[in-house]
Amino acid sequence: MLKKSMWYTILTIASVGFIVLAIGFYQAIIVTTAVNPQPTSKAAVPQTTPNSTKLPSKNANSFKVLLLGDSIAKGTGDENSKGFAGYLPDYFKNSTAKDILVENAGIDGLESIGLLEQLQSQKLDKTLADSDFILISIGGNDVRRILSLNDLAKEDQFKVRLDSYLANIKQTMKSLRKANPNSIVIFLGLYNPYEKANSVEDIRLLNTWNYDTQQLVEQDGKGIFIPTSDLLKFNLGRYISKDGLHPNSAGYQAISNRISKSVETIIAGS
Amino acid sequence: MTLTLYPSQIFGFLRPNGAGKTTTIRMIVGLIKPTEGSVTICGYSVAHDFVKALSNIGCIIESPDMYKYLTGMENLLQFAAMDKTITQQRIKDVVEMMGLQHRINDRASTYSLGMRQRLGIAQAIMSRPKLLILDEPTNGLDPAGMTEFRNLIRKLAYEEGMTVFVSSHLLMEIQQMCDVVSIIKQGSVIKTANVQDILHDDQIEWQLNNPEKAIALLREHWAIEAVHLKKNTISANITQHPLAKINECFIREGLALTYCSAKQSTLEDLFLDLTEGDEIV
Amino acid sequence: MFKLIENEVIKMISKKRLMFVFAILIVLITIFAYGQNQSLARTKAQLSQRMGVTATDDWRKLADQQIIDIKNRLDSPYMDEKSKSSSRVRMEQLQYNLDNNINPLEQSAAKFTTIFMQQAIFLFLPLLIIMLSSDMVSGESSSGTIKLLLVRNVPRWRILLSKYLALLILEVLVVFVSFVLAAIVSGFFFGFGGWFAPVATGFKVLAGQLDSTGVRNVPQWQYSLMVYSLAFFVAFVVGSISFMISVLVKSTASSIGIIMSTLVAGNFISFFLADWKITRYLFMVNLRLTDYLSGSFQPIEGMNMLFSVTVLLGWAIASMIISFVYFTKQDILV
Numbered sequence: 001m002l003k004k005s006m007w008y009t010i011l012t013i014a015s016v017g018f019i020v021l022a023i024g025f026y027q028a029i030i031v032t033t034a035v036n037p038q039p040t041s042k043a044a045v046p047q048t049t050p051n052s053t054k055l056p057s058k059n060a061n062s063f064k065v066l067l068l069g070d071s072i073a074k075g076t077g078d079e080n081s082k083g084f085a086g087y088l089p090d091y092f093k094n095s096t097a098k099d100i101l102v103e104n105a106g107i108d109g110l111e112s113i114g115l116l117e118q119l120q121s122q123k124l125d126k127t128l129a130d131s132d133f134i135l136i137s138i139g140g141n142d143v144r145r146i147l148s149l150n151d152l153a154k155e156d157q158f159k160v161r162l163d164s165y166l167a168n169i170k171q172t173m174k175s176l177r178k179a180n181p182n183s184i185v186i187f188l189g190l191y192n193p194y195e196k197a198n199s200v201e202d203i204r205l206l207n208t209w210n211y212d213t214q215q216l217v218e219q220d221g222k223g224i225f226i227p228t229s230d231l232l233k234f235n236l237g238r239y240i241s242k243d244g245l246h247p248n249s250a251g252y253q254a255i256s257n258r259i260s261k262s263v264e265t266i267i268a269g270s
Numbered sequence: 271m272t273l274t275l276y277p278s279q280i281f282g283f284l285r286p287n288g289a290g291k292t293t294t295i296r297m298i299v300g301l302i303k304p305t306e307g308s309v310t311i312c313g314y315s316v317a318h319d320f321v322k323a324l325s326n327i328g329c330i331i332e333s334p335d336m337y338k339y340l341t342g343m344e345n346l347l348q349f350a351a352m353d354k355t356i357t358q359q360r361i362k363d364v365v366e367m368m369g370l371q372h373r374i375n376d377r378a379s380t381y382s383l384g385m386r387q388r389l390g391i392a393q394a395i396m397s398r399p400k401l402l403i404l405d406e407p408t409n410g411l412d413p414a415g416m417t418e419f420r421n422l423i424r425k426l427a428y429e430e431g432m433t434v435f436v437s438s439h440l441l442m443e444i445q446q447m448c449d450v451v452s453i454i455k456q457g458s459v460i461k462t463a464n465v466q467d468i469l470h471d472d473q474i475e476w477q478l479n480n481p482e483k484a485i486a487l488l489r490e491h492w493a494i495e496a497v498h499l500k501k502n503t504i505s506a507n508i509t510q511h512p513l514a515k516i517n518e519c520f521i522r523e524g525l526a527l528t529y530c531s532a533k534q535s536t537l538e539d540l541f542l543d544l545t546e547g548d549e550i551v
Numbered sequence: 552m553f554k555l556i557e558n559e560v561i562k563m564i565s566k567k568r569l570m571f572v573f574a575i576l577i578v579l580i581t582i583f584a585y586g587q588n589q590s591l592a593r594t595k596a597q598l599s600q601r602m603g604v605t606a607t608d609d610w611r612k613l614a615d616q617q618i619i620d621i622k623n624r625l626d627s628p629y630m631d632e633k634s635k636s637s638s639r640v641r642m643e644q645l646q647y648n649l650d651n652n653i654n655p656l657e658q659s660a661a662k663f664t665t666i667f668m669q670q671a672i673f674l675f676l677p678l679l680i681i682m683l684s685s686d687m688v689s690g691e692s693s694s695g696t697i698k699l700l701l702v703r704n705v706p707r708w709r710i711l712l713s714k715y716l717a718l719l720i721l722e723v724l725v726v727f728v729s730f731v732l733a734a735i736v737s738g739f740f741f742g743f744g745g746w747f748a749p750v751a752t753g754f755k756v757l758a759g760q761l762d763s764t765g766v767r768n769v770p771q772w773q774y775s776l777m778v779y780s781l782a783f784f785v786a787f788v789v790g791s792i793s794f795m796i797s798v799l800v801k802s803t804a805s806s807i808g809i810i811m812s813t814l815v816a817g818n819f820i821s822f823f824l825a826d827w828k829i830t831r832y833l834f835m836v837n838l839r840l841t842d843y844l845s846g847s848f849q850p851i852e853g854m855n856m857l858f859s860v861t862v863l864l865g866w867a868i869a870s871m872i873i874s875f876v877y878f879t880k881q882d883i884l885v
Contacts, residue, residue: 296882296883296884299702300701300702301698301701301702301882301883302882302883302884303880303882320704320706321704321705321706322704324702324703324704325704327702329702331698331702332695333695335694335695335696335698335699336696336699337562337565337694337696338694339562339565339566339567340562340565344561344565348558348561348562349699349703351554351555351557351558352554352555352558352700352703352704352705353703353704353705393699397704
């Protein structure tokens with residue numbers, strides 16, 4: 001009668017299990033479909049008013065630089081917590097006597113779609129209109145998601161990602177130009193922060209990404225693409241921070257230096 | 271086609287092979303839906319009152335299929351669970367009746383065909399059906415198995431009072447097992463009769479040393495025309511004359527009688543007559 | 552009815568199929584856990600090589616840094632309300648790790664148990680269920696025992712229903728046993744803890760995009776429960792469909808073949824999902840329900856948890872109807 005007792009055990013497990021699983025199923029449905037109570041009161045607070053300390057005029061005695069995009073624009077990884085916001089003015093000062101004002105709107109983990117939404121929300125329009133230089137660093141987080149995939153899926157996913165990325169950038173540039181048709185847009189290229197983990201194939205993908213980005217950015221007469229991969233390629237140990245992804249203080253300085261050299265004449269001439 | 275069956279009777283259903291006999295049986299037990307007409311068992315229609323109709327039936331359709339991975343007893347318990355009227359005692363009785371008590375806890379895959387046949391009958395009669403339907407029951411049984419099987423069936427019919435419905439294309443089987451036989455041809459019953467009535471034992475064969483003298487004696491005393499069959503064998507139809515007297519006369523006349531037998535006319539002869547020999551295998 | 556279900560379950564036990572399924576589970580879970588263990592060691596080695604030993608051992612510092620980062624982000628006036636909630640959730644997780652001294656690089660039995668089912672839900676689990684369900688009716692047809700069942704004084708629909716309910720019981724059992732086995736086997740590799748660590752969930756799809764506004768943390772045990780419940784739902788659906796095929800087809804082998812190839816084909820078809828709208832109504836591409844929990848899916852216009860559950864439920868109900876209609880009407884010729 002072993003089978004008989006097995007049957008009763010199974011029946012007990014099944015009945016209890018069924019109830020538990022039914023509860024779990026209900027929870028799963030609720031969690032993924034129910035509308036969560038939004039902290040609407042928070043959203044209503046106007047948090048995006050541009051810095052009022054800024055000079056209202058555009059061509060007075062100051063340069064305004066707006067940092068847009070992901071953690072690199074924001075300066076994450078710098079052990080001195082300065083990033084571009086800290087170093088760019090230092091380098092720009094060599095070429096001009098004007099004040100350099102930096103507005104840091106970088107957000108950690110931002111993807112191209114996030115940047116587009118940020119611009120389309122028009123909260124930044126006033127800041128944008130005031131800026132002489134707009135530094136954009138974006139795309140790293142778009143790419144990072146597909147790194148862990150196997151080669152075949154990667155190739156597929158890469159195309160999908162690149163296409164949507166390029167479409168987002170196109171739109172971003174459009175709404176940026178709507179707010180400010182005259183500023184110089186400095187677009188940072190992607191670099192490879194990993195020493196060994198990458199294959200020839202990965203490097204090809206990275207280059208494709210950068211190349212397509214450059215094509216798009218420089219269609220705009222006042223856009224400039226600043227590559228970073230060449231700068232960091234042999235200097236990973238020197239320029240990459242402890243988190244293995246972002247530039248460190250020295251890295252930010254090196255890139256800032258390169259940027260300032262590229263736009264030196266514009267700064268000096270204006 | 272109408273068949274009338276009586277309690278405690280073994281009924282033979284004889285039909286040429288491949289002429290839809292199995293289909294008929296399957297319609298009776300509800301495995302196949304008849305395209306037209308209906309089947310009624312003990313007053314209940316199989317189509318409309320399936321449960322009540324089937325309560326009166328036990329059956330084996332063709333080979334006695336069993337769950338080979340279960341033991342004999344587990345097999346019976348499976349089927350017993352489907353009918354509330356079957357008690358533990360009944361299962362035990364049936365097992366003993368079928369003579370399976372020694373092997374009932376072995377796996378069915380280890381059973382011989384004869385044992386599986388008996389297990390099949392056991393599951394069919396557990397619910398004390400009024401009607402036991404056996405389709406080709408002795409397929410694949412050896413002669414000893416067949417004899418055993420016949421005895422079982424007789425026991426069920428005469429001791430348990432069941433009506434047994436045996437369908438077969440084996441003439442010998444029907445002849446040896448059944449009380450009543452129906453012969454079917456092209457969808458209709460062409461003859462239903464008691465097996466005993468069909469078979470006469472009036473054809474006699476003798477083996478003796480002087481066949482010519484014996485033939486002469488028969489013609490002289492009883493006016494019987496005998497036939498000289500083989501070297502020492504003669505055959506004659508003696509109808510109402512007593513065989514004992516004839517034999518006594520032979521011996522008195524000094525003939526050395528070695529063997530004497532009554533040769534039965536068989537169901538086969540009848541069947542061939544009735545169906546004009548066609549379709550039979 | 553109860554007796555009939557008992558019959559079916561006892562048959563299943565005696566056929567050893569159930570034991571076979573459990574044996575496969577043990578072997579696979581062990582291999583999977585071992586693999587996870589190996590790749591964990593490799594990841595650690597890689598990380599320490601790239602970022603120095605301190606970074607992997609000194610995870611607390613890193614976590615502290617990340618929390619400060621996130622706090623800064625949350626304070627940033629340019630942050631969307633949308634991305635704020637996921638940042639908040641991330642911060643909670645880091646804080647929990649710090650408070651409970653859990654190195655996020657380490658695996659735990661709870662994590663593994665959940666990941667195992669998330670990986671198994673679209674192919675491996677259905678496969679196990681198919682092994683049980685595809686034999687339930689066609690097995691009786693091919694052995695001829697179906698005749699014995701159908702000449703009882705029990706209507707056919709009850710016979711089939713008892714088989715279906717027995718299958719349902721076995722489905723619960725398989726899901727339950729895979730949970731227990733995964734938890735125990737991985738416990739030997741990674742330790743038995745981790746059931747109260749927070750896990751982010753609550754992703755939604757709005758207008759074809761992943762919406763993380765509602766993201767919040769639930770304890771790991773609750774998350775696992777939800778994953779296994781969805782797994783049971785998938786088991787129920789796949790079970791119903793292969794049960795139907797088992798009714799329609801007379802041989803177990805072809806019944807397994809049909810449903811297996813359908814499942815595998817589903818993996819190819821998912822490539823066309825974005826372009827070819829009709830494919831999203833196939834059951835095979837809707838099996839990855841757990842992805843909706845973890846937010847790890849490619850958002851596709853019109854596909855969300857409710858959609859997938861509805862499609863799957865539709866398939867299950869249709870299969871049941873077809874099974875019952877066909878089974879009660881069919882002629883048994885075997």
